[in-house]
Amino acid sequence: MQDFAASFFEAFRLVLGLNPGLLEIVWLSLKVSMTAVIIAAIVGLPIGAFLAVARFPGRGLLVVTITALMGLPPVVVGLVVYLLLSNAGALGPLQLLYTPTAMIIAQTILVVPIIAALAGQTLEDLNGEYRDQLMLYGLGSLARLRTLLWEGRYSLMTALLAGFGRAIAEVGAVIIVGGNINHVTRVMTTAIALETSKGNLALALGLGIILVILAILVNALVFLLRAAAERSAYA
Amino acid sequence: MKKTIASLVTGAALFLAAASFVPAYAGEFILLQSTTSTQNSGLYDHLLPIFEEKTGIEVRVVAVGTGQAIKNAGNCDGDLLLVHAKSAEDVFVAEGSGKQRRDMMYNDFVLVGPSSDPAAIKGLADINAALKQIAAAKAPFASRGDDSGTHKKEISLWKKAGVETVAHSGKWYRETGSGMGATLNAAVGMEAYVLTDRATWISFGNRAGHEILVEGDPDLFNQYGVVTIDPDHCPNIKSAAADRFVDWLLGPEGQAAIADYRLDGQQLFFPNAENGDS
Amino acid sequence: MPILPVTAERLFVQRNGRALLDVEKLTISGGGTTVLVGPNGAGKSLLLKVLAALHQADTGRVLWNGVPPDRQRYCRFGMVLQTPVLLRRSARANIEFALRAVGCNGSEARERAQSALEAARLLPLANASARVLSGGEMQCLALARALATEPDLLFLDEPTSSLDPASMQTIEAMVRSASKDGMRIVVIAHDLAQARRLGDEIIFMHRGKIVERAPTLPFFQSPGTEDARDFIAGKILV
Numbered sequence: 001m002q003d004f005a006a007s008f009f010e011a012f013r014l015v016l017g018l019n020p021g022l023l024e025i026v027w028l029s030l031k032v033s034m035t036a037v038i039i040a041a042i043v044g045l046p047i048g049a050f051l052a053v054a055r056f057p058g059r060g061l062l063v064v065t066i067t068a069l070m071g072l073p074p075v076v077v078g079l080v081v082y083l084l085l086s087n088a089g090a091l092g093p094l095q096l097l098y099t100p101t102a103m104i105i106a107q108t109i110l111v112v113p114i115i116a117a118l119a120g121q122t123l124e125d126l127n128g129e130y131r132d133q134l135m136l137y138g139l140g141s142l143a144r145l146r147t148l149l150w151e152g153r154y155s156l157m158t159a160l161l162a163g164f165g166r167a168i169a170e171v172g173a174v175i176i177v178g179g180n181i182n183h184v185t186r187v188m189t190t191a192i193a194l195e196t197s198k199g200n201l202a203l204a205l206g207l208g209i210i211l212v213i214l215a216i217l218v219n220a221l222v223f224l225l226r227a228a229a230e231r232s233a234y235a
Numbered sequence: 236m237k238k239t240i241a242s243l244v245t246g247a248a249l250f251l252a253a254a255s256f257v258p259a260y261a262g263e264f265i266l267l268q269s270t271t272s273t274q275n276s277g278l279y280d281h282l283l284p285i286f287e288e289k290t291g292i293e294v295r296v297v298a299v300g301t302g303q304a305i306k307n308a309g310n311c312d313g314d315l316l317l318v319h320a321k322s323a324e325d326v327f328v329a330e331g332s333g334k335q336r337r338d339m340m341y342n343d344f345v346l347v348g349p350s351s352d353p354a355a356i357k358g359l360a361d362i363n364a365a366l367k368q369i370a371a372a373k374a375p376f377a378s379r380g381d382d383s384g385t386h387k388k389e390i391s392l393w394k395k396a397g398v399e400t401v402a403h404s405g406k407w408y409r410e411t412g413s414g415m416g417a418t419l420n421a422a423v424g425m426e427a428y429v430l431t432d433r434a435t436w437i438s439f440g441n442r443a444g445h446e447i448l449v450e451g452d453p454d455l456f457n458q459y460g461v462v463t464i465d466p467d468h469c470p471n472i473k474s475a476a477a478d479r480f481v482d483w484l485l486g487p488e489g490q491a492a493i494a495d496y497r498l499d500g501q502q503l504f505f506p507n508a509e510n511g512d513s
Numbered sequence: 514m515p516i517l518p519v520t521a522e523r524l525f526v527q528r529n530g531r532a533l534l535d536v537e538k539l540t541i542s543g544g545g546t547t548v549l550v551g552p553n554g555a556g557k558s559l560l561l562k563v564l565a566a567l568h569q570a571d572t573g574r575v576l577w578n579g580v581p582p583d584r585q586r587y588c589r590f591g592m593v594l595q596t597p598v599l600l601r602r603s604a605r606a607n608i609e610f611a612l613r614a615v616g617c618n619g620s621e622a623r624e625r626a627q628s629a630l631e632a633a634r635l636l637p638l639a640n641a642s643a644r645v646l647s648g649g650e651m652q653c654l655a656l657a658r659a660l661a662t663e664p665d666l667l668f669l670d671e672p673t674s675s676l677d678p679a680s681m682q683t684i685e686a687m688v689r690s691a692s693k694d695g696m697r698i699v700v701i702a703h704d705l706a707q708a709r710r711l712g713d714e715i716i717f718m719h720r721g722k723i724v725e726r727a728p729t730l731p732f733f734q735s736p737g738t739e740d741a742r743d744f745i746a747g748k749i750l751v
């Protein structure tokens with residue numbers, strides 16, 4: 001319990017002191033995870049949309065697989081990306097191992113199934129509701145999908161946020177492919193892992209508290225944007 | 236209104252995406268595959284700024300267990316290797332991955348345990364006797380179990396004491412499969428004995444009721460070595476910059492800097508590079 | 514390329530061994546308003562969806578002016594589904610969306626949406642989110658949206674099912690005036706009085722089949738079949 005009190009104190013000390021080391025780590029965490037989510041959205045939304053409207057043999061199996069991949073263990077993804085990016089691996093010449101880009105790649109792989117599966121479900125429901133009406137507008141399948149994406153934007157935002165939550169909180173993948181290098185690839189979670197291994201539990205927990213606050217802030221921001229957009233639709 | 240919000244979000248997103256592809260440092264750097272104790276004890280925070288100031292070469296540290304560090308370096312994912320498992324390092328060189336291995340510094344391992352000391356080993360000067368007593372008492376013992384330098388050392392000590400730990404794994408002998416810090420946290424949590432290098436112990440923040448019980452046995456000697464990578468094996472590595480760092484580490488300046496590093500007034504590492512080649 | 518006449522041959526739809534739709538031959542052409550009546554589950558909505566090419570029949574074919582339906586001609590066609598489907602935007606934006614889909618530019622869409630809202634007495638709700646309207650308001654909006662594009666052919670699936678009497682009169686007036694302007698209309702009605710008020714002719718369906726098709730007056734005065742007589746008399750058909 002003493003640790004708990006101490007860690008809240010640490011968290012406040014870190015935040016109030018605007019510790020430049022902390023800012024660097026927070027900024028990198030946000031940069032890596034947000035980029036991963038944006039790329040995962042660019043990849044995952046079309047996959048989800050395709051699954052929502054297309055009917056082909058094996059579709060059920062694909063849906064089950066992608067849904068199951070939402071639970072991909074980060075360490076496994078980290079390992080696979082490491083083996084690919086290692087100088088001994090297929091993509092070694094790109095020299096990406098131990099860079100933020102490697103971390104973005106790993107997190108993107110983790111987040112794509114989440115966005116694809118959640119967006120697929122959302123869009124499938126919406127399609128059931130809207131298909132006939134959009135057909136009556138004479139829209140082709142691409143134009144229908146575009147409309148569905150726009151109509152489902154708030155639910156899809158939730159899918160993106162779920163992906164972001166997964167990305168910002170995972171440590172297993174980024175610590176392997178990023179290497180937790182100070183000033184280069186150290187993010188919130190790997191810093192927490194490091195401080196824990198140093199036995200600085202209060203500091204580790206303090207960083208954890210900041211991570212949670214950060215996640216809350218990002219979600220609150222999206223919530224406010226959504227509320228503002230909805231208000232403007234009613235106005 | 237809706238449009239402005241949408242374009243604002245898109246703009247911010249694109250900015251973030253672009254920003255993250257700009258590398259944090261553009262200058263020259265080398266990648267050091269390292270054991271964890273040198274990082275966790277804060278030694279690098281003391282040494283690297285001095286070297287970087289002098290040469291402009293940034294040293295990026297990937298701190299993992301000795302076993303993994305050697306494997307990563309063998310995959311050419313590092314320009315230099317700094318670990319503490321001499322026999323494994325020699326194999327690394329003999330196999331052709333490493334170019335040259337040299338002694339850099341030493342400290343020692345200590346046996347740490349709860350102050351209740353159920354195996355009554357406190358103050359023993361003989362690690363061999365202490366381990367035998369722990370086995371006889373079936374007192375909990377936390378092992379790294381991760382193929383690290385410390386783990387290798389621990390295995391050799393049990394072997395010497397004639398204790399077959401495999402038979403007791405999961406009972407009083409508990410393998411955490413984790414780094415030194417995580418294993419220390421576990422040992423504190425389950426009131427277990429544990430072998431650790433002194434530097435990690437001194438800098439460890441969560442000692443609770445644990446203390447050093449056995450130390451000073453010559454068998455507990457802990458040698459750190461630095462191994463350069465063979466450019467024939469890894470053509471892409473930055474040999475020249477790595478060699479400069481090694482020369483500095485093993486030279487008078489680096490050795491003095493190692494000796495200077497203190498935590499709580501205690502010296503953590505003792506330089507012992509031979510001046511010349513080993 | 515016109516959409517009329519709409520013809521159907523040997524349409525058949527079945528689910529789990531039950532025939533939901535079984536229509537030998539049907540032609541919608543000329544002008545006026547056809548009212549489709551029949552007990553619940555008779556297949557009225559399904560027939561309109563098949564004719565509108567929203568649903569593919571198991572066998573048989575639907576032709577629009579002699580050729581299979583194509584996407585382009587939806588701009589000459591309007592339909593209000595039994596449960597109106599509105600986009601998650603304002604009432605006005607819903608109408609503008611439909612107008613732009615048939616090729617209106619921005620200012621034209623704005624003007625026509627404005628007059629459609631006026632005609633349907635929806636101006637006070639123009640900027641409300643379409644998804645929060647009452648059931649009746651949604652039906653009004655869906656009809657206004659379908660009329661705004663001035664289609665040659667309009668299908669209405671129970672357009673007044675959740676309306677109060679005043680709104681029902683508004684809507685019936687809009688339908689009648691569109692019909693007078695030459696729009697071909699097929700409307701499903703569950704209310705026989707409404708069928709009399711709107712219809713030039715009646716199609717009576719039962720168990721997926723077209724049982725009778727006749728001008729309105731003769732249909733109600735002297736139904737040609739036992740089933741139609743029972744239906745008009747309010748007896749339960751099995």
Ligand SMILES: Nc1ncnc2c1ncn2[C@@H]1O[C@H](COP(=O)(O)OP(=O)(O)O)[C@@H](O)[C@H]1O
Pocket residue numbers: 528533551552553554555556557558559560
């Ligand atoms: N996709 C479907 N799958 C199975 N049954 C359907 C489907 N669509 C309609 N039905 C059935 O077809 C019958 C006719 O439906 P419908 O045309 O909606 O009747 P109504 O004449 O009341 O409009 C009903 O019994 C309905 O349950």
Ligand SMILES: [Mg+2]
Pocket residue numbers: 557558559595670
């Ligand atoms: Mg119906």
